[in-house]
Amino acid sequence: MLGFPALPLTPKPHCRIFTNTCHSYHNQTPTITCSSSSSFKPTKNPQIQHLSKQGHLKQALHFLSQEPNPSQQTYELLLLACTNHRSLPHAAAVHKHLIDDGFDQDPFLATKLINMYSQLDCLDEARRVFQKTQEKTIFLWNALVRALTLAGEGAEAIALYQEMIRIGVACDRFTYPHVLKACVVSSPSSSISVFHVGKAIHTHILRRGFETQVHVATTLVDFYSKFGLVSYARRVFDGMPEKNVVSWSAMIGCYAKNSRPCEALELFHEMIEEVGDDYPNSVTMVGLLQACAALSALGQGKVLHAYSLRKGLDSIVSVVNALVTMYVKCGSLEAARQIFDQMCRKDVVSWNAMISGYGIHGFGREAIRLFEEMMGAGVEPNVITFVSVLEACSHVGLVEEGKGLFECMVRKYRIFPSVEHYACMVDLLGRAGQLDEAAKIIEMMRIEPDPIVWSSLLGACRIHGNVELAERASIRLFELEPLNAGNYVLLADIYSEARMWDDVDRVKKLLEARGLRKVPGCSWIEVKKKIYSFVSVDELNPQIEQLHALLLQLSTEMKDRGYVPDTKVVLYELDENEKERIVLGHSEKLAVAFGLINSKNGETIRITKNLRLCEDCHTVTKFISKFTNTEILVRDVNRFHHFKDGVCSCADYW
DNA sequence: TTAGGGTTAG
DSSP: OOOOOOOOOOOOOOOOOOOOOOOOOOSSOOEEESSOOOOOOOOOOHHHHHHHHHTOHHHHHHHHHHOSSOOHHHHHHHHHHHHHTTOHHHHHHHHHHHHHTTOTTOHHHHHHHHHHHHHTTOHHHHHHHHHHOSEEEHHHHHHHHHHHHHTTOHHHHHHHHHHHHHHTOOOOTTHHHHHHHHHHHTOSSOOSHHHHHHHHHHHHHHHTTOTTSHHHHHHHHHHHHHTTOHHHHHHHHHTOSSOOHHHHHHHHHHHHHTTOHHHHHHHHHHHHHHHOTTOOOHHHHHHHHHHHHHHTOHHHHHHHHHHHHHHTGGGSHHHHHHHHHHHHHTTOHHHHHHHHHHOSSOOHHHHHHHHHHHHHTTOHHHHHHHHHHHHHTTOOOOHHHHHHHHHHHHHHTOHHHHHHHHHHHHHTTOOOOOHHHHHHHHHHHHHTTOHHHHHHHHHHOSSOOOHHHHHHHHHHHHHHTOHHHHHHHHHHHHHHOTTOHHHHHHHHHHHHHTTOHHHHHHHHHHHHHTTOOOOOOEEEEEETTEEEEEESSOTTOTTHHHHHHHHHHHHHHHHHTTOOOOOTTOOSOOOHHHHHHHHHTOHHHHHHHHHHHHSOTTOOEEEEESSOOOHHHHHHHHHHHHHTTOOEEEEOSSOEEEEETTEETTTTOO
């Protein structure tokens, strides 16, 4: 085994700087207690109990009005019934009764009221109950922090936590998970301060000795995972004296989501050794399947599929959705479709996974057909459905269809286009050569275009050699992402194609001056359930001589048939032979050669690459597929290329 | 009385 691929990091969730909203939670001096004062529990009214459980809220309320002395427990039951049946009018009626019966200052019932209003999406009512209750127990504080976090009011949840600290409320192990989640909830766009708040909370947790508490520590693992800080997450995980399936799954998920799929699979083996084979559950499985999908590890994915069947996890929708995605990303679209068709219950995620699968495999029309089938089945599409189907159109140049879907998204489904949708449209029009229209989309955007939108335009400029527009897009990109080397490389490629060597040099110097380096190309292949990875200069590979010899032989054969190596991606001033040597050593070519040598005759070779496939590799792989009569499936950073008989499924449109 | 990990896109 030659080592695992070094994958680029996925974008980290950004944080947003927020100003403290400074809500005042006290209209009077607070009374702070740490436990409920209710120890006496009178019995429940059996009729009300029965009716509440059956959901006959109206009749239960009728009996309540006739009950001379309703107990705290009776109210607790009624509030639970209102929550379960999601009935706000009944909830308000019970609340009114409760006040009339003198329970309005009962902190136990106040906590239940906050939980109920939170679940019924009445945050204002929850706030009001909190403010009016004088005896503010820790349950009451925690309930409001939770309600605010669940409602996405992260900044306010953090402000409430800070208020707790300020006035000396002793936070407990239930407070921290909520407030840590608030740090992530409150950062849908970007800000670094939310992360710092979480770090400060971690310090507080350490000071109070809660880091070893399993729920708190697991939330910390997840918190660091969401900010891409895998080593921090691992440190917390390793420090846990007690680990359970949730903590293991959180750490496995952390690796899977942060481009460390090999570690996710390794940790799974550690988990099995430490806790036994019965332990992994559906959430563990989802993380592992994501790891296999990231690696395109079809063999290992199949093993996990069999494992899921054995453990009865295959009836859980999230697991099946993850299986569909795993097969899609491992290049086995037929297996994905078979699983999708056999699903007893499909949710929106299942449909999205399959639509997106058709898209990245270059089956745009099938993606649209499945989208229409989804509409016919009455499944409500979401923002991701449209990103998936628009992407599918973009991969094959279905411009009119894409425009129609974009319009239908807004008009029929009232989905306001996000930057991702605009980026899809820019990509769709730009790839198809309608660069002015693509630029117009950006001008007309009602939201600020982000780097994804500009890089879609820059990518399209590269395909169509539009230097002027590329320069305009680059100016914005360099402002927004000054440290993204990929943007500089893309612009240098465009100049190189236009033979504007001075400008190539200028961009290269800019790259160097900023201390940035081009992300090295890396390709990998799974052979007999092991992953073998390659970088362009791979002297460590024991078969390297053999791989080079085979590639040289194939290259000679190709040249005899008129092949001229395309070396424009080499941005250094070297003689043509040296450039040819570099291009021939590209990681995907090495991986293809390795596949030819080490795979069985007639077996499809499956390669994955961390960057976009270069034109020369595309040409050479087409030739190899014909010359060796081998099917070669390459997944690059954007899509699949299926090479067979000298033709690629992308029809050279990518 | 309250608490932790999850599927789809880019």
